[in-house]
Amino acid sequence: MRLYSLSVLYKGDPKVHLLKAAYDVSTFNFFQRSSVQEFMTFTSQLITERSALGSRASVKEQEYLCHVYVRNDGLAGVVIADNEYPQRVCFTLLDKVLDEFSRQVSKMDWPSGSPATISYSALDGYLSKYQVPTPRT
Numbered sequence: 001m002r003l004y005s006l007s008v009l010y011k012g013d014p015k016v017h018l019l020k021a022a023y024d025v026s027t028f029n030f031f032q033r034s035s036v037q038e039f040m041t042f043t044s045q046l047i048t049e050r051s052a053l054g055s056r057a058s059v060k061e062q063e064y065l066c067h068v069y070v071r072n073d074g075l076a077g078v079v080i081a082d083n084e085y086p087q088r089v090c091f092t093l094l095d096k097v098l099d100e101f102s103r104q105v106s107k108m109d110w111p112s113g114s115p116a117t118i119s120y121s122a123l124d125g126y127l128s129k130y131q132v133p134t135p136r137t
Contacts, residue, residue, distance in 0.1 A: 001081075001084045001086075001133065002027065002084075002131065003079060003085060004023065004024055004036075004040060004064065004081065004082075005021065005022070005023050005037075005041075005078070005080040005127075006022045006077070006078075006093070007021040007022075007041070007077065007078045008020045008076070008077055008101050008120070008123070009044060009045065009048045009075075009076045009077070009078065010074055010111060010113065011048055011051075011070055011076050012074055012111050015049070016045045016049045016076070017045070017114065018041060018044070018045065018114070018115060019101075019105070019110065019115065019118045020118050021123065022124045024128070043061050044068075044080065047068045047078065048068055051076070052070065053070055055070055056068065063083070065080070065087075067081070067087060067094065069095070069098065073102070074110065075102055075110065076098075077094040078094075079093060085133065086133055093130050100122060101120055104120055105120055
C-alpha cells in the first residue's frame, strides 16, 4: 500500500490550477521520477477538471487509483495511491487537508495562487504520516 501524491487545486473559471502538492516518487527509478511526477500533476488537474463541484470520485488511471474531492467553493484535493490503499482513508485525508488549507490560506489567494506563492507546508507531513494507514480499533 502506497500513497504517491497529495495535491490541493482550485477549480476556477475557466481552468483548474495547482495550488500545492507533495509527491513520493522514491519507489521509482531515478530517471523516471520527474516524468512520473509530471504525470501525477497532469492527472490530478484533469480529473479535477472533469469532476463537478461538491463531488467525490475514485478514478483508475493506469496502475493507480486517483481519489478526488471537489468542494462547492472550488477547492479540490487529489490523492494518487496504489490499488490496495483504502479508499475511505484517502477521503478522510482529503477532508482534513482541505479544511486545514482553507483555514490557513485566504480564499482570495486561491484563484491566482501557485505552488510558489501559496504558503502551506503540511502536505509532505500528511503524505508521510498516511503512508501506512492505521486500522481503526
